[in-house]
Amino acid sequence: MPIRTALTTDNEFIARHIGPSPSDIQALLNTLGFDSLDALTAAVIPASIQGTSVLPPRQGQSEADALAALKAIAGRNQLLKSWIGQGYYNTHTPAPILRNLLENPAWYTAYTPYQPEISQGRLEALLNFQTLVSDLTGLPIANASLLDEATAAAEAMTFCKRLSKNKTAQAFFASRHCHPQTLAVLRTRAEPLGIEVVVGDERELGDTSAFFGALLQYPASHGDVFDYQGVIERLHSSQTLVAMAADLLALTLLAPPGELGADVAIGSAQRFGVPLGFGGPHAAYFSTRDGYKRDMPGRLVGVSIDRHGQPAYRLAMQTREQHIRREKATSNICTAQVLLANIASMFAVYHGPAGLKQIAERTHALTVLLAAGLADMGEVVEQHTFFDTLTLRTGPRTAALLAKARGNGINLREVDAERLGISLDETARQADVEALWALFGGPQPNVEALLERCDARLPEGLRRQSAFLTHPVFNRYHSETELMRYLRKLADKDLALDRTMIPLGSCTMKLNAASEMLPITWAEFGNLHPFVPAEQAQGYQQMIDELQTMLCQATGYDAVSLQPNAGSQGEYAGLLAIRAYHHSRGEPQRDVCLIPSSAHGTNPATAHMAGMRVVVTACDARGNVDIADLRAKAEQHREQLAALMITYPSTHGVFEEGIGQICEIIHANGGQVYIDGANMNAMVGLCAPGKFGGDVSHLNLHKTFCIPHGGGGPGVGPIGVKAHLAPFLPGHGHLAQPARAVAAAPFGSASILPITWMYIRMMGSEGLKRASQVAILNANYIARRLEEHYPVLYTGSNGLVAHECILDLRPIKDSSGISVDDVAKRLIDFGFHAPTMSFPVAGTLMIEPTESESREELDRFCDAMVRIREEIRAVEAGTLDKDDNPLKNAPHTAAELVKEWAHGYSREQAAYPLPSLVQAKYWPPVGRVDNVYGDRNLVCACPPIEAYQDA
Known part of the structure; x- marks a missing residue:
């Protein structure tokens, strides 16, 4: 090999990512009658959109070079001790869970368990999660996770609207003690649905008849533990349903929401072993009364039997889900946060009820010690009862104290100009408490003396009496050997991408390369709180800025938001941008969304959530949009037309030749074109939706851009928009931007963005084109x-x-x-x-x-x-x-x-x-699962061990 050639062939990644070798590619082309990939794609892609790609020439980097570049960027993040709280906490991910689950492709490359016979392992893990949530919240049925706490609260709001018997009420009450990011997402979700969100102090509520639902925070965002029983009774007297956002760790010590009378409990499982990750991904939870199970959003794992009569798990009541019910769906959620829910469930399995309670008691004890010492030092602690969070009234010293803390490697919460907050967690130790005392100056408290006179500061009437996690699964696997084998046993039951091709159409189950996955476990990305000061997150900001540029170049759009933390959220954010654009032009009447009959169920469900009326357009015999029908309906609704939602290439798996004409029809009638990016894997480097007529697209980073499915989540669904829609992208209060937040954290599931950054950086322009x-x-x-x-x-x-x-x-x-x-x-x-x-x-x-x-x-x-x-x-x-x-x-x-x-x-x-199966046989753990039996005999938590013995 010539020296010049040898020096230009150091990027091995493209060939690692793309399965067929060059000779195999040629053989496949020969089968199809083409002599080159360019000739094939020229025959597939309509001439009218060929050449619209705007990917600039960029050489791909080797795996080692890309990792080194990203490591340097990550090094710009500053890792201080963050006691900020506000729904996000430091946690220890147990090493056997990190190694055997989070870093294990048998777990992270699995698909959503719609085929239950090959998903029994992760279904069992999710059933454990549901049992964990149900037990801790005291409500009989829980789902298999949602996206984050704030969006779970929004789901609870619309859930209450559907089910409340107070049908004349149009307002939803939200406690001012809720986390601010939750209130922001509630307002975003409520506005297009015509719901008024009333924020106030629940202890001062008078007439409650105006509210169909209410949300309370337990413990409160600033730390107080309030007894809500009287408030809940008063709300119930006016047929108002009550949701409680509850901290799962606190519920090991506090009476659960179900025992207090709540109808719904929501929250985050993040502090059960899931890294902070600058805001996500984290598994939210949702639990409710048994009678409401058919209206609960998200997926639900249930127990059924197989054709041999043996117990088997499956996703229950799938007829509730958006892909079936379309605009009548209870939610537009398509992915949950399965990988993270499984981490949380295994955190509970590993620690067991006694271990979880011990973590909670130690965290509370340190907070009690901190509060007592601060009081002795003359500081004003606002809380009389609390779990792990204190708010101090520090007056004009607040800014100086926050700056002093940062100078000493500590982040505290800036509640307002007069107050600061401190939230401890399982990582806190006595030395951390002493370091916090030192920030306030003066003589240090005597620890031994404080320990002699301090006692728990939980309300006496709210201390938990009921047992939880009594099932054997939470009381056996406490040694590392046992947990390792349990995780292996579950993984062996499943088929994931580490064993076989997963040929799912529209789901793009492609390689999630190890070099792409490595950075998500780096401390510089994993241990950053989402609300740290901007100067501490410079590495994240650089990576995000570069990734936004990369995605703009891949799509032809002018701006990108990375906040939506699922494809469904991306769809929603895209339609909200269109809606806001029409309103800004004085055309609020534009509320009709045209959707082809072939569209995925999330499209009509999302349009309904965005306050739009769905009008279905026909498809012709070849599966293309019926352009005549589209034109007729666009003209019929000319004055009300808001948008068209169309998937391209089409859901039928073809590049529709009339896409340019379709976009022109919509624009001529005053609408905007939303191109669903689910099938972007056929377009990167070949054609760009932002250049052939699209105004907005969401991208499934867990499809085209290599973030793994994780058994049904995590995902990221960023949106790209043309310049005129850029002012209407999601904002976030932490970034001092206009509201319109669609997720709890400013950049959604930020900790998995390095996966896509690595993929694009290593592939380069030529590699991305070749992949398509x-x-x-x-x-x-x-x-x-x-x-x-x-x-x-x-x-x-x-x-x-x-x-x-x-x-x-x-x-x-x-x-x-x-x-x-x-x-x-x-x-x-x-x-x-x-x-x-x-x-x-x-x-x-x-x-x-x-x-x-x-x-x-x-x-x-x-x-x-x-x-x-x-x-x-x-x-x-x-x-x-x-x-x-x-x-x-x-x-x-x-x-x-x-x-x-x-x-x-x-x-x-x-x-x-x-014959090939003799040497490589996968044995399904169960026979064909009886779906009807599972729905008729619904069991959605770990059944008693006797049930298996009886079967």
């Missing part, structure tokens, strides 16, 4: 290999698809009785996660292989699909029984194979339908 091209190549290769066995439902005018393809199984159902579910379950026996089922068309499979899958893996999947088609032909021919066949009985467990075999096909065909 190979994603298109792999999808077309699968479509070509399978088209003689399964019809490809939609293609472009040239017979090609975009980055995903839809196989039509409806004729097979007619000819054989084999359903799309049967094929999905049979794929488990081959060791594959099923493609997306029955979306956007019932009875179909939507396949997206991504650019990360090798030719060998593509062929392995195609071989499985071809063999399944052969089995279906055997059913059609009568060789296999129409009811007793490998598809109807799939998946097959190891336990079933060693029992008496009564089927009309062999054990070998059941378990080893391809």
